[in-house]
Amino acid sequence: xxxxxxxxxxxxxxxxxxxxxxxxxxxxxxxxxxxxxxxxxxxxxxxxxxxxxxxxxxxxxxxxxxxxxxxxxxxxxxxxxxxxxxxxxxxxxxxxxxxxxxxxxxxxxxxxxxxxxxxxxxxxxxxxxxxxxxxxxxxxxxxxxxxxxxxxxxxxxxxxxxxxxxxxxxxxxxxxxxxxxxxxxxxxxxxxxxxxxxxxxxxxxxxxxxxxxxxxxxxxxxxxxxxxxxxxxxxxxxxxxxxxxxxxxxxxxxxxxxxxxxxxxxxxxxxxxxxxxxxxxxxxxxxxxxxxxxxxxxxxxxxxxxxxxxxxxxxxxxxxxxxxxxxxxxxxxxxxxxxxxxxxxxxxxxxxxxxxxxxxxxxxxxxxxxxxxxxxxxxxxxxxxxxxxxxxxxxxxxxxxxxxxxxxxxxxxxxxxxxxxxxxxxxxxxxxxxxxxxxxxxxxxxxxxxxxxxxxxxxxxxxxxxxxxxxxxxxxxxxxxxxxxxxxxxxxxxxxxxxxxxxxxxxxxxxxxxxxxxxxxxxxxxxxxxxxxxxxxxxxxxxxxxxxxxxxxxxxxxxxxxxxx
Amino acid sequence: xxxxxxxxxxxxxxxxxxxxxxxxxxxxxxxxxxxxxxxxxxxxxxxxxxxxxxxxxxxxxxxxxxxxxxxxxxxxxxxxxxxxxxxxxxxxxxxxxxxxxxxxxxxxxxxxxxxxxxxxxxxxxxxxxxxxxxxxxxxxxxxxxxxxxxxxxxxxxxxxxxxxxxxxxxxxxxxxxxxxxxxxxxxxxxxxxxxxxxx
Numbered sequence: 001x002x003x004x005x006x007x008x009x010x011x012x013x014x015x016x017x018x019x020x021x022x023x024x025x026x027x028x029x030x031x032x033x034x035x036x037x038x039x040x041x042x043x044x045x046x047x048x049x050x051x052x053x054x055x056x057x058x059x060x061x062x063x064x065x066x067x068x069x070x071x072x073x074x075x076x077x078x079x080x081x082x083x084x085x086x087x088x089x090x091x092x093x094x095x096x097x098x099x100x101x102x103x104x105x106x107x108x109x110x111x112x113x114x115x116x117x118x119x120x121x122x123x124x125x126x127x128x129x130x131x132x133x134x135x136x137x138x139x140x141x142x143x144x145x146x147x148x149x150x151x152x153x154x155x156x157x158x159x160x161x162x163x164x165x166x167x168x169x170x171x172x173x174x175x176x177x178x179x180x181x182x183x184x185x186x187x188x189x190x191x192x193x194x195x196x197x198x199x200x201x202x203x204x205x206x207x208x209x210x211x212x213x214x215x216x217x218x219x220x221x222x223x224x225x226x227x228x229x230x231x232x233x234x235x236x237x238x239x240x241x242x243x244x245x246x247x248x249x250x251x252x253x254x255x256x257x258x259x260x261x262x263x264x265x266x267x268x269x270x271x272x273x274x275x276x277x278x279x280x281x282x283x284x285x286x287x288x289x290x291x292x293x294x295x296x297x298x299x300x301x302x303x304x305x306x307x308x309x310x311x312x313x314x315x316x317x318x319x320x321x322x323x324x325x326x327x328x329x330x331x332x333x334x335x336x337x338x339x340x341x342x343x344x345x346x347x348x349x350x351x352x353x354x355x356x357x358x359x360x361x362x363x364x365x366x367x368x369x370x371x372x373x374x375x376x377x378x379x380x381x382x383x384x385x386x387x388x389x390x391x392x393x394x395x396x397x398x399x400x401x402x403x404x405x406x407x408x409x410x411x412x413x414x415x416x417x418x419x420x421x422x423x424x425x426x427x428x429x430x431x432x433x434x435x436x437x438x439x440x441x442x443x444x445x446x447x448x449x450x451x452x453x454x455x456x457x458x459x460x461x462x463x464x465x466x467x468x469x470x471x472x473x474x475x476x477x478x479x480x481x482x483x484x485x486x487x488x489x490x491x492x493x494x495x496x497x498x499x500x501x502x503x504x505x506x507x508x509x510x511x512x513x514x515x516x517x518x519x520x521x522x523x524x525x526x527x528x529x530x531x532x533x534x535x536x537x538x539x540x541x542x543x544x545x546x547x548x549x550x551x552x553x554x555x556x557x558x559x560x561x562x563x564x565x
Numbered sequence: 566x567x568x569x570x571x572x573x574x575x576x577x578x579x580x581x582x583x584x585x586x587x588x589x590x591x592x593x594x595x596x597x598x599x600x601x602x603x604x605x606x607x608x609x610x611x612x613x614x615x616x617x618x619x620x621x622x623x624x625x626x627x628x629x630x631x632x633x634x635x636x637x638x639x640x641x642x643x644x645x646x647x648x649x650x651x652x653x654x655x656x657x658x659x660x661x662x663x664x665x666x667x668x669x670x671x672x673x674x675x676x677x678x679x680x681x682x683x684x685x686x687x688x689x690x691x692x693x694x695x696x697x698x699x700x701x702x703x704x705x706x707x708x709x710x711x712x713x714x715x716x717x718x719x720x721x722x723x724x725x726x727x728x729x730x731x732x733x734x735x736x737x738x739x740x741x742x743x744x745x746x747x748x749x750x751x752x753x754x755x756x757x758x759x760x761x762x763x764x
Binding site for chain 2: 431436
């Protein structure tokens, strides 16, 4: 018998689980329209691989996992893709996000299933790829892609595998119902996980308010050769938190900022184990999950086996909702869930519960009062934080201080707000502070990127200027060289012998030109004398001048030719 | 006499030894550049928009370290001023309106049908976030755009818009919870009754 330890704090809210456990799991109706958000998990959103108008079969992959942490998406039923784009999706912001919409044809026609008959006989890598391709993400609430958690590589040695069956949040009974009705699926899934991680022991942590589930699991465990133990822990919210359950079962506290694998532990939810079994041995990708429909505004409060992408409104109708009585619609549990305005949003991989509550059940929150520093929040905090300090820091926007007080270790379980006598919405303050810090970090990251690009650009511009200068210099040098070469050539021609002849020719031409000019001038003079025109003196002077010039030219030519001969 | 001489000698030798150590440390642990400028530069938003009057964030960081005012950066806004005030131990001052006002984050968007491919915006972009070539349509790489506005002015056909960054589930922020400060303890529960009464 494993010893049970304890974690700090915790509360005992009324569990309200009995309402939804009266009837077995029921198959939810096939809706006419399935809305599949591309982001149903933590990590990068999936990339669609189908187009509008494509006919898809049940289980056919419609979106690929992008990047390391991501999960693929599959068609939950056969039909036609009618729209890919923004649709209302389950998110606290209430904003629309990218979805694939499938108009179901009602045939529910399966694609040929790719099951692995004997998972022990194939390589672990192939098995992990199969799980990744099947789009398995954690069904506990966070939706972390399962293949990452099962593929830890050589740097993590896992000695304890913890199967989280605590389901500590009030109202939710999806895991409880699964354990009661399909314990074999869970244990077969555990076998596969154990094959991949090779832990030395396997602990199934379950709260003592689920006696039927405990019995069902214990009955089946005898059939397995694995070192599995069902550990019953006392009911205390939030014992189902990953780090809290680890502390309960092993007394190991996962350090701040670390993951359980760093201390040799991997935690998987029971639903995820069953999904792994279905993906591997039945070849069914993650296209459905169990959702608890509860709250006093519903006629049938029970668990439903729901296809991913089924709109909330379809489920509410199936459970015979009384809309006049419904005061508030909550996705998730009453502690950590979020209020929903729009019931057209679909069920996704992380939707474990839908509460259609009446006003008596969940009255509006009373107005917040000033903090009286009673310290009750500190006493119930399961993460051993100082909620009051964090509250002041968040309110005063001193986010750095909040971070130094380990704000990011807050699991947002809501225990502090539950006990607060002043009704301060503490968790909202923490969420606000967290998202402000995340935003600041993202901006910081962006500014670093911008600086790098700016500096790279500056360097490039400087290099271009330098290159231009270099080219200009080279051109100038080349031009100078060319000029020098030409000059040299010219010098050589003037000094060479053939030049003398050219000179002689020039002189000869000059002499003949002078002669012609003289001749023309004489003619003009003669003409003037004949007709007795004005300016005869001027012409006579010109003729005399030209006579002199022609004589000079003649002499120069004679001299030159004489010298040559 | 000897005592005085010994004292002087000892002090001299000590001075020599420490001088050598200090000299060695000055060479061995020399700090490259001015660390305070880098620290200031890290706090600035790196939009390189020049609204501060300097040709980029680094020059403004240098100017701040030389005593310039810390309130000249509109993209950084009040939070940057506060961070700078903490770093430099100066007083927090409101943003200098002369250099512009704090605006919501935007990205440039080129109306591609109207783009004539003049490359003027490409030359203006300080972070090389615009893609295109001469006589070809240009487009903005949204993830790299800092929203600095510098491409808007040079565009000869005014086909660049600065559009606010859309809110998606990925960058959505939880709002701060609002509480009514006028409430006193005896009002407790009244909100509940009021809501019931109005229903």
